[in-house]
Amino acid sequence: MTTHNDVSPSGKSRSMQRRIRVLTGAAMTGAVLFCTGLAAAQTADSAERDEFFWLGQINKATTVINSEEGLLDSSLAPDIARALATVIENGNQPGADRPGTVISFEPLLIEEGGLDVTLIHAGRSSQDMHATYRAAILRDGLLEMAEQLNTTMETMVELAAQHVDTIVPNYTNGVAAQPNSYAHYLLGHAAGFDRDAQRIREAYARMDRSAMGTTVLNGTSWPLNRERMADYLGFDGVVDNAYDASQISSMDQPVETGAIVTSIALHTGNFVEDVMTQYAQSRPWILLEEGGDNTYVSSAMPQKRNPGILNSTRSDASLAITLAMGPVIQTHNITPGMSDPKDVDENAAMVDAGVQVLARLDRVLKALRINPERALEELNSDWTASQEVADILMRDHGLPFREGHHVASEIVSYARAEGITPLNFPYAEAQRIYAETVADSDYPQEFPLSEQEFRGALDPLAIVRNRATSGGPQPAEVERMITQARERLETDKQWIAEKRSHIDGSLDRLDQDFSELLGK
Structure with a gap:
C-alpha cells in the first residue's frame, strides 16, 4: 500500500539535483519531494540543454560565423574549434563538471587551446x-509545459466525450446550484486551460529572440551577424533593442513564465477543490479508482479512503504558485539588469513545478469514476432545477422573472420545511403557492403550468437537453465544443512539434558546419 506522499510523475525534466540545492524557504520540503520524483524520470536528452550545452553552442556558432565573415582569422579557426570540441566532450562525460558561466567556461577553453x-x-x-x-x-521549458498541458487537456476532453449525457450537480459558493452535463462542465475547465496554452504560445513568441551581439547593453563596434547567430541557435529572431536584451527582457521572461505557471496551478486547484466539495459526502457521485496512490487507508479508521492523489495535486499546485511568486518578488524594486530573478535553476524548478501539476491532474482525470445514477439522485434530492420554473413562467406565460423567482422560492421553502423532494412535490401545493404569491397582483391568478409542464420543469435531464443558447450543455452544442477542442489540441500539438523541429534543425545545421570547420 502506498501513501499520498508517493510521487510517480511522467514526462521529462532537466537537471533536478542542482535545483534541489537552490530551492530554499518554506517550499523546500515540497520542492524536494517533487524534484526527487522528477529526477527518477530524467533522461539523457533532457539533461543536455543546460547552461553548459548552450555556452558550447554559442561558441560553436561564433567560431563558424566569425571565421567565415572575416572577424576571426580563418587559419586559427580549426585549432580553436578543436579546443572547444574537447571542452564539450569532456563536459559530456558521465559525472563531469559542466560549468554554466562564461567566466568558468572560458578557462577550460584557454587550457585546451591557449589565449x-x-x-x-x-x-x-x-x-x-x-x-x-x-x-x-x-523556451525549452515552455515547450515541455505545453506538451504536458496538451496531454492533460486531451485526457479532459476525451473524458468529456464519454459523459455528454451524464447529468450532474454543479456548485456555486460551495452549494449545489444547477444541473449540468458533466461533459459541459469539463469543457468549461478545458477552456480555462486552453487560455493557458494560448499564453504559452504568446510568451514563447516573445522569448524566441536571441540577445547575442548586444554585449552588455549598447551593442559593440564589431559588425556581428546577429541574425545568423539567432538562426544557428534556433531562435526566430533577435531582441531588437540592445539595452532591452539583457537589462529588461531577461527579467520579464521568468516573471511571465511564472504568471503562466500560476494560472495553470490555479485552474488545477479550482478543479480539485470542486471534486473535493462532494467527495467528502458519505455517498459521493465521483469516486477515485483505488490502487496506487490514488487513495490510501487511514492508519486508524479502516472505513476511510483518503483521496491521496487529490491532496497531492492540490499541494503541488500550491508549491507551483509559491515558486512562481519568486521572480515577481525578486524583480521588484531592483535596478534594470540585476541578476536576482534570473537564476536558471530556480526558474527551471518553477517550470518543472507547472509540468508536475499538469501531470498530476492528468492522473486525477484518469482515476475519476463517475456514477451517473448517484449524480441524478443527488440532483433529485434537492431543488437545483427550481430556476427553470421561474424561466418558464416568464418565457411562456409573461410573468416577470422576479415574480416567477418568488413563486419558485416559496415552493422550495415549503418543500424543505416539509421534507419534500422535487420528484414527489404535490402539484396541488404548487397551484396553491402560486395563487397566494400573485394574489395581490394583476398577473394570472391560476397556476399556468400543467402538471406535466411542472414535472418537466423539475427534470434535470430535460432542463439540460432543452437549453437553447450557444455554448450551453445541450448535446448538440457539447458535441460541437468537443470537436473544436480536439481540433485545437491537434493544432497545438503540431505547433509544439514545429517549434522543436525548428530548434533541433538549427542545432543540427550548426553541428554540421562546425564539423566541417574541424575537418571531420
Whole structure:
C-alpha cells in the first residue's frame, strides 16, 4: 500500500539535483519531494540543454560565423574549434563538471587551446551570452509545459466525450446550484486551460529572440551577424533593442513564465477543490479508482479512503504558485539588469513545478469514476432545477422573472420545511403557492403550468437537453465544443512539434558546419 506522499510523475525534466540545492524557504520540503520524483524520470536528452550545452553552442556558432565573415582569422579557426570540441566532450562525460558561466567556461577553453581561443570573444559579454541561454532554457521549458498541458487537456476532453449525457450537480459558493452535463462542465475547465496554452504560445513568441551581439547593453563596434547567430541557435529572431536584451527582457521572461505557471496551478486547484466539495459526502457521485496512490487507508479508521492523489495535486499546485511568486518578488524594486530573478535553476524548478501539476491532474482525470445514477439522485434530492420554473413562467406565460423567482422560492421553502423532494412535490401545493404569491397582483391568478409542464420543469435531464443558447450543455452544442477542442489540441500539438523541429534543425545545421570547420 502506498501513501499520498508517493510521487510517480511522467514526462521529462532537466537537471533536478542542482535545483534541489537552490530551492530554499518554506517550499523546500515540497520542492524536494517533487524534484526527487522528477529526477527518477530524467533522461539523457533532457539533461543536455543546460547552461553548459548552450555556452558550447554559442561558441560553436561564433567560431563558424566569425571565421567565415572575416572577424576571426580563418587559419586559427580549426585549432580553436578543436579546443572547444574537447571542452564539450569532456563536459559530456558521465559525472563531469559542466560549468554554466562564461567566466568558468572560458578557462577550460584557454587550457585546451591557449589565449588565442579568446579571439572568439570579440563583441561578446557574459551579459548577452547568459541572457541568450536563459531564454533558450526557458523556451525549452515552455515547450515541455505545453506538451504536458496538451496531454492533460486531451485526457479532459476525451473524458468529456464519454459523459455528454451524464447529468450532474454543479456548485456555486460551495452549494449545489444547477444541473449540468458533466461533459459541459469539463469543457468549461478545458477552456480555462486552453487560455493557458494560448499564453504559452504568446510568451514563447516573445522569448524566441536571441540577445547575442548586444554585449552588455549598447551593442559593440564589431559588425556581428546577429541574425545568423539567432538562426544557428534556433531562435526566430533577435531582441531588437540592445539595452532591452539583457537589462529588461531577461527579467520579464521568468516573471511571465511564472504568471503562466500560476494560472495553470490555479485552474488545477479550482478543479480539485470542486471534486473535493462532494467527495467528502458519505455517498459521493465521483469516486477515485483505488490502487496506487490514488487513495490510501487511514492508519486508524479502516472505513476511510483518503483521496491521496487529490491532496497531492492540490499541494503541488500550491508549491507551483509559491515558486512562481519568486521572480515577481525578486524583480521588484531592483535596478534594470540585476541578476536576482534570473537564476536558471530556480526558474527551471518553477517550470518543472507547472509540468508536475499538469501531470498530476492528468492522473486525477484518469482515476475519476463517475456514477451517473448517484449524480441524478443527488440532483433529485434537492431543488437545483427550481430556476427553470421561474424561466418558464416568464418565457411562456409573461410573468416577470422576479415574480416567477418568488413563486419558485416559496415552493422550495415549503418543500424543505416539509421534507419534500422535487420528484414527489404535490402539484396541488404548487397551484396553491402560486395563487397566494400573485394574489395581490394583476398577473394570472391560476397556476399556468400543467402538471406535466411542472414535472418537466423539475427534470434535470430535460432542463439540460432543452437549453437553447450557444455554448450551453445541450448535446448538440457539447458535441460541437468537443470537436473544436480536439481540433485545437491537434493544432497545438503540431505547433509544439514545429517549434522543436525548428530548434533541433538549427542545432543540427550548426553541428554540421562546425564539423566541417574541424575537418571531420
